[in-house]
Amino acid sequence: MSDVSEERPVRVGIALVARDGRYLIRRRPPGSSMAGVWEFPGGKCEPGESFEAATVRECREETGMDVVPRRLRQVITYRYPHAWVEMAYHDCAVEAPAAEPDPASGFRWVAADALPTLAFPPANEPILRQLAREATHADVAGLSTSPPQDAGRRPS
DSSP states (O other), X not given: OOOHHHHSOEEEEEEEEEETTEEEEEEOOTTSTTTTSEEOSEEEOOTTOOHHHHHHHHXXXXXXXXEEEEEEEEEEEXXXXXXXXXXXXXXXXXXSTTOOOOGXXXXXXXXXXXGGGSOOOGGGHHHHHHHHHHHHHHHHTTOOOXXXXXXXXXXX
């Protein structure tokens, strides 16, 4: 008998929450899959739940903030040794512009151009390159005012 989880990927909604050229991320907590690597807010879709609804729900649960999905950026299907996932990345805005993540959540704002220097799960690589490239284009146009942050960089 085959395992149903191997027949279909686990559906995951991910929030790319941006503010002033920075994105909301945290390190995955100890005891979780891929503990210690960085992640965007998001998580598994409940049965019958859309990617967008899961993105909003998971962001609220993880950060304490309500977000508004602006657009579906990309869907990536990736097979890890431990799981097959289908991840829908949504560009999101914080509903209350001055809202901050719950300090206990571990989420923090990090400059887009710093994202590729941090250790994320491998499936995130295309998104990290896109966000960094967009930040570089904004810098060239004089639109970004966020300084790079050094916390949590990969060792050189």
